[in-house]
Amino acid sequence: MEFNDPALFPIHEKVTSGERLDFEDGMTLYHTNDLLGVARMANLVREQKFSRDTYFVRNQHLNYTNVCVNRCVFCAFSRDMGEEKAYTFDLSKAEQEIRTRLHEPIREIHMVGGLHPSLPFSYYLDLVRMVKELRPEATVKAFTAVEIDYFSRLTGLSLEEVIKELQGAGLGMMPGGGAEVLSERIHRKLYPRKIGPDRWLQVIRVVHGLGVPTNATMLYGHIETLEERVNHLLKLRTLQDDTGGFTAFIPLAFHPENTRLSHLKPTGGIDDLKTVAVARLLLDNIPHIKAYWVMITPSLAQVALSFGADDLDGTIVEEKITHMAGARTPTGMSMEEISHLIRSAGYHPVERDAFYNPI
Numbered sequence: 091m092e093f094n095d096p097a098l099f100p101i102h103e104k105v106t107s108g109e110r111l112d113f114e115d116g117m118t119l120y121h122t123n124d125l126l127g128v129a130r131m132a133n134l135v136r137e138q139k140f141s142r143d144t145y146f147v148r149n150q151h152l153n154y155t156n157v158c159v160n161r162c163v164f165c166a167f168s169r170d171m172g173e174e175k176a177y178t179f180d181l182s183k184a185e186q187e188i189r190t191r192l193h194e195p196i197r198e199i200h201m202v203g204g205l206h207p208s209l210p211f212s213y214y215l216d217l218v219r220m221v222k223e224l225r226p227e228a229t230v231k232a233f234t235a236v237e238i239d240y241f242s243r244l245t246g247l248s249l250e251e252v253i254k255e256l257q258g259a260g261l262g263m264m265p266g267g268g269a270e271v272l273s274e275r276i277h278r279k280l281y282p283r284k285i286g287p288d289r290w291l292q293v294i295r296v297v298h299g300l301g302v303p304t305n306a307t308m309l310y311g312h313i314e315t316l317e318e319r320v321n322h323l324l325k326l327r328t329l330q331d332d333t334g335g336f337t338a339f340i341p342l343a344f345h346p347e348n349t350r351l352s353h354l355k356p357t358g359g360i361d362d363l364k365t366v367a368v369a370r371l372l373l374d375n376i377p378h379i380k381a382y383w384v385m386i387t388p389s390l391a392q393v394a395l396s397f398g399a400d401d402l403d404g405t406i407v408e409e410k411i412t413h414m415a416g417a418r419t420p421t422g423m424s425m426e427e428i429s430h431l432i433r434s435a436g437y438h439p440v441e442r443d444a445f446y447n448p449i
């Protein structure tokens with residue numbers, strides 16, 4: 091393999107011999123201008139694992155409330171109770187949302203929301219039960235480590251008890267949000283009321299230990315340094331060595347509009363693509379790397395398939411969180427649109443369930 095940057099040769103050696111990359115390698119990958127060199131290495135690993143297969147899922151997002159006690163600095167979605175545009179679905183409204191798409195063969199219901207000050211834990215259990223009853227064939231993928239910690243504090247139950255109750259109601263999997271960037275510095279500055287890096291890792295360890303798989307994410311493109319990004323990825327990799335519970339990693343490009351960080355510039359295409367590739371190369375033990383088209387646009391997500399991504403997330407309908415932060419992307423895509431996006435990039439679309447079993 092040819093590289094414009096000689097610093098990539100030793101990394102290529104490691105990649106081809108299956109040797110694990112380290113912190114310095116991660117920094118070299120981020121600092122190099124040889125974007126296509128990085129892409130070729132990431133694509134090599136992607137094709138070894140998945141050939142030209144590219145996964146997607148027919149899914150539905152349900153953001154049941156945007157009322158949140160945390161009010162993180164980077165969040166455009168959350169509101170205080172009673173504030174303009176604050177909303178909370180009661181169970182019948184949530185049911186109505188699920189029923190509107192019962193005619194579609196949806197395999198995954200993705201549910202996250204704010205930390206509501208007064209909804210009881212029974213609301214969340216009823217929500218999961220309702221969805222599972224209406225959609226027995228779909229996986230309920232709901233709540234992040236942040237909510238699990240909140241439910242535990244709300245009820246006085248241990249983390250284990252909370253998770254077991256949710257599992258009993260029908261929870262099958264959890265998304266990967268809430269870690270943002272696993273750094274105490276960023277925690278203090280951007281999300282001081284939310285759980286910090288150590289607690290996030292601790293909660294996920296318990297979740298995985300009880301057999302609930304999760305995804306992992308990284309919210310990048312705000313005040314974090316490249317060192318903090320690489321450290322974040324390595325912390326995820328270390329936990330994955332112990333638990334094996336992460337299914338996919340999803341880089342989340344920060345959208346500053348409508349947040350208290352609106353003076354920041356949004357991420358650019360080079361950074362978005364490089365972050366996908368660095369994740370593919372550093373996270374040798376997390377199988378799937380997702381290009382989340384809602385955040386980086388469908389066109390760039392398509393290009394990311396050649397930078398190590400093997401998953402385009404899903405059809406999604408009514409995505410709210412990123413769109414309240416000014417995303418101009420569609421709020422959903424049809425099955426035909428997503429398949430076309432994959433095929434026209436030279437890849438093979440594979441419809442999957444929440445656990446990556448082909449359908």
Ligand code: SF4
Pocket residue numbers: 158159160161162165166167168203204205236281284
């Ligand atoms: S990011 Fe999550 S926890 Fe933070 S304010 Fe928004 S909804 Fe609440």
